[in-house]
Amino acid sequence: MKFLARNLAFLTGALVMSSCGIFGGDDDELEPAELLKFKAKVSIKKLWSAKLGGESDFLRVALQPVGDGHRIYAASRDGNVSAFDPETGKQLWRTKLDTDLSAGPGVGDGLVAVVATDGYLIVLDAGNGGENWRSYVAGESLATPLVRAELVIVQTVDNRLRAFSAFGGAARWTIEQSTPPLTMRGTAAPVPAGANVVAGFDNGRVLAVDLASGGVEWETLLSPPTGRSDLDRLSDVDGAMAVVGQDIYAAGYQGRIASIAAESGQILWAREISSYTGVSADWNNLYTVQDGGEVIALSRRTGAEVWRQAALLRREPTLPVSFSTTVAVGDFEGYVHFFSNLDGEPVARVRVGSSAITSGPVVVANRLYVQSDAGTLAAFMVREPVRKRDAPDIADEGA
Numbered sequence: 259m260k261f262l263a264r265n266l267a268f269l270t271g272a273l274v275m276s277s278c279g280i281f282g283g284d285d286d287e288l289e290p291a292e293l294l295k296f297k298a299k300v301s302i303k304k305l306w307s308a309k310l311g312g313e314s315d316f317l318r319v320a321l322q323p324v325g326d327g328h329r330i331y332a333a334s335r336d337g338n339v340s341a342f343d344p345e346t347g348k349q350l351w352r353t354k355l356d357t358d359l360s361a362g363p364g365v366g367d368g369l370v371a372v373v374a375t376d377g378y379l380i381v382l383d384a385g386n387g388g389e390n391w392r393s394y395v396a397g398e399s400l401a402t403p404l405v406r407a408e409l410v411i412v413q414t415v416d417n418r419l420r421a422f423s424a425f426g427g428a429a430r431w432t433i434e435q436s437t438p439p440l441t442m443r444g445t446a447a448p449v450p451a452g453a454n455v456v457a458g459f460d461n462g463r464v465l466a467v468d469l470a471s472g473g474v475e476w477e478t479l480l481s482p483p484t485g486r487s488d489l490d491r492l493s494d495v496d497g498a499m500a501v502v503g504q505d506i507y508a509a510g511y512q513g514r515i516a517s518i519a520a521e522s523g524q525i526l527w528a529r530e531i532s533s534y535t536g537v538s539a540d541w542n543n544l545y546t547v548q549d550g551g552e553v554i555a556l557s558r559r560t561g562a563e564v565w566r567q568a569a570l571l572r573r574e575p576t577l578p579v580s581f582s583t584t585v586a587v588g589d590f591e592g593y594v595h596f597f598s599n600l601d602g603e604p605v606a607r608v609r610v611g612s613s614a615i616t617s618g619p620v621v622v623a624n625r626l627y628v629q630s631d632a633g634t635l636a637a638f639m640v641r642e643p644v645r646k647r648d649a650p651d652i653a654d655e656g657a
Contacts, residue, residue, distance in 0.1 A: 290572040290590070291551070299605040300584055300596060301641035305625070306347025310633045312336035313613065320361040320400045320447070323629050325622035326384065331363045333372050334633045339363060339382060341370075344625060347637060351387035355380060360398060366405030367424050373399040379412050379422060393427035395420055401445040404455060407469045411448050411455050419448060419457045419465075421472060431472025435459040446508070446536065449499050451520045456506055458495025464508050466523060476523030481513025497536020498577050498618065500544070502558065507544055509533040515546060517561065527561040535618070540580035543599065547575050553587060555602060565602035570595065577618030581626050582640045588615030594628055594638070610636045 311334025323332040329350060333339045337355035339362075342348065355374070362372030370382045373395065380392040397414030404411040409421045409430060417437045421430040437460055446458035454466040454475055462481035465474055480495055500507040505526070506518040515537060516528040531554065535547045543564055544556045551571040555564040575595075576588040584596040584605055592613050596606035613632030620627045626638040 288572060290574075291569060293593070293607070294569050294604055296604045298607070299598075300582075301643070302596065302606045302608050303639050303641040304608065305345075305637040305639055307610075307634055307636040308340070308342060308347055308349060310334040310340060310629070310635050311338035313632050319359070320402055320445070320617065321359060321629060322402060322617040323620050323622075323627040323635055324363055324365050324402070325620070325627075326365045327623075329384070330622065330627060330635075330637075331365055331370050331384070332627075332629060332635045333359050333363050335359060336633075337374075339370060339372055339387065341384070341387065342635070344622065344637070353382055353387035353389065355389075361401055362403055364403035364405050364410070367408060369405055369410070369424055371403040371405055371410050373403060373412060379403065379410060379427070381410060381424070381427065390425075391427040393422050393429070399445065401447040404448045404450065406450050406455065407453075409469060411469075413445050413448050413457055415445055417459050417461070419455075419467065421469070433457075433465065433467055433472060433474065435463060435465070436461050446495050446497060446499055449501050449506075451501050451506060454520075456499060456501070456520075458499060458508055458510075460494045460496070462495060462510055462513060464495060464499075464506070464518060464523070466520070478518055478523040478525060480508055480516055480518075480525075481510030494534070497534055497546075498538060500537050500539040502539050502541070505558070507537045507539055507558070509535075509537050509546055511549075515544070515556065515561070517558075529556065529561045529563075535575075535577040538577055538579045538618070540599070543580070545578035545580065545585055547578065547587070551575050553578050553585070553597065553602065555585070555599070565600075567597055567602040567604075569597075569604060574614070574616070576615055579619050579621055579626075581619070581621050582624070584640070586619045586621075586626055586628075588617075588619055588628060588630075590614040590616075592630055594619060594626075608638065610634060 330342045330344045340352040341350040357374040360375045364371040378392045381390045397416045399414045401413045408424045417435040419433040448455045448457040464478045494511045504520045509515040511534045514528045515531045517526040533546045537546045553567040574590040578585045578587045587595045592611045610630045613630045
């Protein structure tokens with residue numbers, strides 16, 4: 259009964275938020291921003307595309323490609339898990355599971371992990387796609403599983419973080435946080451930080467948990483709830499988190515973006531920016547999307563705003579990711595937009611298809627991988643400019 263009550267509360271929150279327009283708010287009557295016309299300054303080449311499976315029906319599931327340095331893995335809503343050669347797009351194996359999927363894949367230790375809508379964690383062999391085991395996680399998961407230190411870590415929408423043995427699926431430990439009366443649909447994917455796993459929760463808290471023991475190393479309130487109503491007090495940490503060196507970066511809805519010390523949980527700096535997509539990082543900047551759709555770059559070290567781009571207002575942009583000299587963002591019409599990482603100006607645009615892109619693009623090595631809600635996976639690269647033959651070689655100058 260306790261579990262049922264939690265799910266009803268979550269469902270109520272999701273329905274309320276959809277009616278209030280999480281992705282539009284009072285601007286429901288306003289149209290999405292029209293696509294800007296601009297002169298492309300960066301050439302983007304499509305390398306290959308592949309059909310993964312069926313559509314995800316705008317459910318905003320957490321299906322996103324991932325790489326392990328040798329292969330690219332991806333999963334479809336209707337239960338297909340596939341491995342591809344990153345250079346050619348050749349399908350190396352495909353496993354058809356007997357269930358719909360809501361999250362994954364996660365990869366590590368020669369394993370590929372996905373989570374089914376019926377509450378099962380399913381782990382496959384990364385080499386051939388054969389199923390190794392499945393374990394019941396007792397809840398819906400909308401977060402990519404983490405495979406780390408011979409464990410598979412799963413976070414469910416009822417604010418539970420659970421660890422299973424990577425070799426056999428036996429339960430190792432569970433962490434549980436309180437669930438507010440209203441929550442948004444989504445869960446932050448747990449991320450590794452040294453010997454810990456870091457997770458964000460719907461009560462606005464970020465925890466570091468020891469991988470081996472399941473003990474809480476530190477706990478930080480990222481987004482303190484404010485206001486009188488349950489709606490006003492929403493402070494979910496649902497978006498992506500980033501780890502660079504000893505710094506953790508996280509964002510909360512109706513809250514703030516903060517830099518957190520990985521060793522202590524101390525907040526190093528914070529900015530009042532509300533985001534449900536979370537943050538990504540490169541060595542210099544953080545990238546996020548504010549609720550209305552503005553793409554924002556912040557200095558990673560100080561939190562100072564570097565640039566802000568409003569070209570994607572109400573286009574439901576995905577989490578921005580750093581790609582070469584650009585920042586790549588998907589939208590609800592299947593476009594991938596590329597902005598300069600220096601000043602945020604548009605430099606290129608491609609289209610994967612007419613279906614929405616709700617999972618953020620993924621960068622592996624020098625390739626960008628994008629999965630659409632129609633179940634299409636596409637790979638892109640930046641086309642280097644052709645050098646004129648009569649141009650002097652830099653090495654010959656001054657010789």
